[in-house]
Amino acid sequence: MPDAPVLSVRNLRVEFPTRRGTLVAVDDVSFDIAPGEVLGIVGESGAGKSLTGAAIIGLLEPPGRIAGGEVLLRGQRIDNLPRELMRPIRGKRIGMVFQDPLTSLNPLYRVGEQIIETIRTHLPLSESAARARAIELLTEVGIQGADQRIDSYPHEFSGGMRQRVVLALALCAEPELIIADEPTTALDVSIQAQIIQLLQRLCRDRGTAVMLITHDMGVIAETAHRVAVMYAGRVAEIGPVREVVKSAHHPYTRGLMGAIPSLEGTGDRLTQIPGSMPRLSAIPKGCAFNPRCPQVFDRCRIERPDPIHVDNSDVACWLAAPQAAEAQR
């Protein structure tokens, strides 16, 4: 029996009511994250991956709202909590890392003040104990001379160093879950590699569960244990990272993998998926991917596929259906 999941998302649905009707940005999304597990959420812009993250921590921008489903943190529902009960969970039990480290830090306060404030909001520590802990954290995320750097302002740090500070900030109350939304997208590759390793080490040491949202399949392949591929607000495929990267079941995942130029590749033409992601106001009937799918058949245009269990993955594709039936026989 594996450990009980830290986070369970069940049939999550996020809607944006507009004058011209309701837009469904996240539709029927379900997944679990176990303690110490890194779940990658990957997809192109507009797939709904960031909104899924925002819905989980209760930071959806109005008029966006959760219109259905549940979010459970260690078995306890958090999606329907009132604001004042959600606030102590955010930061204490769920840490957050966003894409742009400069906008995640207040430019007018020294980084130490920001970390100490966060620590003292969530933990019963004195000012000096919190400061000692902040220095400890900054050292742990790899900032040299942390006892002096703690009194610097955010602009005095480079991009990579700022993201380390943000990581320290996310870790300071020992959260059970970290939601990292494109944590390395604004960074150079050499810095990206450092931050990924750091994130991996910290979570391994502390058993923290991580939801890693990114558009970069390479980052996922390197970091995540399992990966969910999102398309037009739904999970197209979710499974162990090796299976999804190496032998994807969903035609969209396969197209996505073929579209990435590789370092080992032959230099041939890249596989190309025709067209682009549909707008929220015009999501096709049936499977949302059907107009771009090279293997589309009649059923795809009429009926929306639900996840079907194949090998170790769940795949929302009608192509997987006969395989699943065969496996049961």
Add this chain to the structure above:
Amino acid sequence: MSAPPFVDVKGLSRVFDVSKPWLNRVIEGEERKLLRAVTDVSFSIGKRETVALVGESGSGKSTVAKMVVGLLQPSAGSVTIDGVDMWSIADAEKRQALRRRIQMIFQDPYASLNPRWRVGAIIADPIRAFGLAKDRAEIDHQVGELLRLVGLDPADGAKYPHEFSGGQRQRICIARALSSNPEFLVADEPTSALDVSVQAQILNLMRDLQERLGLTYLFISHNLAVVRHMATRIGVMYLGRVVEIAPTAELFAAPRHPYARMLLDAVPDLAMSGRARKMVEGEIPNPIAPPPGCAFNPRCPAVMDRCRREVPVAEALPSMPAHAVACHAVAEGRI
């Protein structure tokens, strides 16, 4: 000796003055501050070849692109295209003729199209500016052909840029760049703002167009995999200098400069081969006060005294004449 290369860049440098105003300097007793964005960059591009410059932010690759295309005056050095020195032609007519043959594609397809112009007018602008068509009908015909060439519909010319997705906008930018019938395209991070599936469409399109129209590319990117896919030769830049330049296959099979090795090792491993990788240390230093000697020396695993004193000069490897590396350790055969 073969014919001179189509594009020849020699000793290109650019210095930006980033000092405070004169009065502040006098009052605060500060000296002038100079940012050396590009120092002594030389490379050549043959006809129908794609040369890529790759590097992290602040390495000067976009500054080189701007100087090559003629948008930014170099502080020193020369850019010669098809035998014409771009920055020393006095004759306005000749300069105009050269400009028609060079075009640029920018990174952000949202910022590089005028939102108040129709797509047809955007693409027709270079045709009008260079007087490449006789009348309205001919312009319309050419615009339609260009739209078809980049995979859009000729009827799309009547629409405005906001009606298109990012990938389609980049196609419009490419159509605009092609409308003056150029031979040389400089693409500065043309796919960095796009999703991977759209990026693949644009990269494939650029390669098809190169084959059909016989174009020559200078391709700027921070993405090593993209560069590998597109380029015949690659120059790796670090803090304003080209530290290694080599044919693509050679560079990826056996990078020699410690920075090039590090950069290749840092790319996430999509093949999940579990290849051994060296951890990248440190960050790019401040370009206003770069370290003396080789700019990479504070991060280099093979650093020695000489690296801290002397700037290494790019030298071709004895066994590979097309592969040049600027590193003391490589020159001395230590790595």
